[in-house]
Amino acid sequence: MASNYYPPPAFSFAVAIASMASVPMDANIDAAFQEVSGIDPKVDLEEVREGGVNDYVHQLPGVTKHSNLVLKRGYVTKDSPLADWAAQTVGSTLGTPIQTQTITIFLLGPTGQALVTWTFLNAWPVKWEVGTLDSTNTSSVLTQTLEISYSTVTSALS
Template sequence: MPDQPFAVSSLFQLSIGDQSIGSFTSCEGLGCVMEVEERAEGGVNEHVWHLPTRLRYSNVVLSRPLGRQTALVWAWLRRQVHEPVRMPGQLVVLGPDRKALVTWLLDGVLPVRWSGPGLDAEQSQPARETLEIAHNGFLEVTV
């Protein structure tokens, strides 16, 4: 048996600075890539040296059913248009028991894209919204 619960049915809570943006039901793109520079050394023919240069962080895409929390996203987007400020963000994964499993503290969060639902009365799916954010990296990851 594992000593930690697995995220079977998760929620993802996002806050920017001290402002909650709400809970999301889907999260994609949380990750990073180490960029490397290849260098060949004269006389060493069996390998090439891989030298780390920087970490590049991918954008995070969050989605959820449309609801009252949509106003929180819209208020944040409006503030960014009038006075863009990159603030730290916190992304918390909640397990089925609604307790925190993992928390990422993100540096310099900025909204990149918001998309609303395509509304169709003949669909039985809930209307969903999607928020894409960029960030400068992970300040801290806690379990």
């Protein structure tokens, strides 16, 4: 008898950055994120009108596009290779070349095994935002959001 399929929860995931992969994930503060978004490749459509035919327009596949990857976490006040990497690009005058990284996101199953892996190649930070400081809200955590551009994304089932 076939077992029932249940979609995996979206709250169990891990993030790895290639240059920081030598540090164990549990010891690496840069692996803990509250939210990841922007995994959304799509194919643009190119419309072609055929001469003399007014009933429809041909839709042909065009370039594959994607939005930026967005990583959100609680603000880190310790040494952070991720924050250093972001500062080298976002906070610089571009006097030195942009250092790209490979970012991997793992969707984890109930026992911690990777179910799906997304790999983002040639990634580099384009925006680094600190959340709102609000003295009237005493229960919220200060967050930081890192927006990252990349050239391609691939996904694989584990």
